[in-house]
Amino acid sequence: AQRVTQPEKLLSVFKGAPVELKCNYSYSGSPELFWYVQYSRQRLQLLLRHISRESIKGFTADLNKGETSFHLKKPFAQEEDSAMYYCALSDYQTGANNLFFGTGTRLTVIP
Amino acid sequence: NAGVTQTPKFRVLKTGQSMTLLCAQDMNHEYMYWYRQDPGMGLRLIHYSVGEGTTAKGEVPDGYNVSRLKKQNFLLGLESAAPSQTSVYFCASMRGQGKDEQFFGPGTRLTVL
Numbered sequence: 001a002q003r004v005t006q007p008e009k010l011l012s013v014f015k016g017a018p019v020e021l022k023c024n025y026s027y028s029g030s031p032e033l034f035w036y037v038q039y040s041r042q043r044l045q046l047l048l049r050h051i052s053r054e055s056i057k058g059f060t061a062d063l064n065k066g067e068t069s070f071h072l073k074k075p076f077a078q079e080e081d082s083a084m085y086y087c088a089l090s091d092y093q094t095g096a097n098n099l100f101f102g103t104g105t106r107l108t109v110i111p
Numbered sequence: 112n113a114g115v116t117q118t119p120k121f122r123v124l125k126t127g128q129s130m131t132l133l134c135a136q137d138m139n140h141e142y143m144y145w146y147r148q149d150p151g152m153g154l155r156l157i158h159y160s161v162g163e164g165t166t167a168k169g170e171v172p173d174g175y176n177v178s179r180l181k182k183q184n185f186l187l188g189l190e191s192a193a194p195s196q197t198s199v200y201f202c203a204s205m206r207g208q209g210k211d212e213q214f215f216g217p218g219t220r221l222t223v224l
Binding site for chain 1: 203213218
């Protein structure tokens with residue numbers, strides 16, 4: 001069964017400090033992984049996906065198949081990064097591309 | 112483009128009442144989804160549709176029904192609401208082909224007393 005684990009419900013860092021949000025997954029196949037973000041009073045939106053290998057708003061995430069992880073990182077946190085972050089795995093093998101979400105991590109960047 | 116819209120934004124029901132949540136998208140997307148979000152649980156898939164006239168069960172379908180009579184609309188029905196269905200409901204849509212992203216609506220906060 002597909003499963004996504006985000007071990008930290010809450011994470012607080014100071015502005016300018018590095019931040020890492022952890023995500024581990026289990027999937028019997030080649031995974032398709034995403035990070036979605038929900039800022040205060042805004043809808044859930046895609047932050048980045050592993051196939052694009054791009055940096056969005058200074059965030060990067062590398063898929064580590066050996067450790068089955070897809071941690072989200074940013075070298076210098078900003079106050080505007082405070083939000084709820086969800087790691088998600090797409091079950092594209094079924095043809096429906098259903099997303100399985102982790103429980104989320106609320107990041108607070110302290111000024 | 113409005114993207115994905117949801118109606119209503121808030122609703123309070125009594126146990127046993129019924130209601131329908133409407134999701135609409137103007138992006139001509141093939142795939143549509145209904146999720147529920149509960150504290151400490153993340154988002155869980157209720158039902159989904161891969162095209163007009165099709166629906167399928169997700170992870171937590173019990174107590175819900177859906178219909179996709181028009182491509183742009185995906186309706187979620189609660190026939191007899193229960194307090195366990197108190198949640199925030201999110202609709203999403205996706206273009207369909209390939210490993211694409213899902214676009215989410217703003218959510219509907221439902222309370223069942």
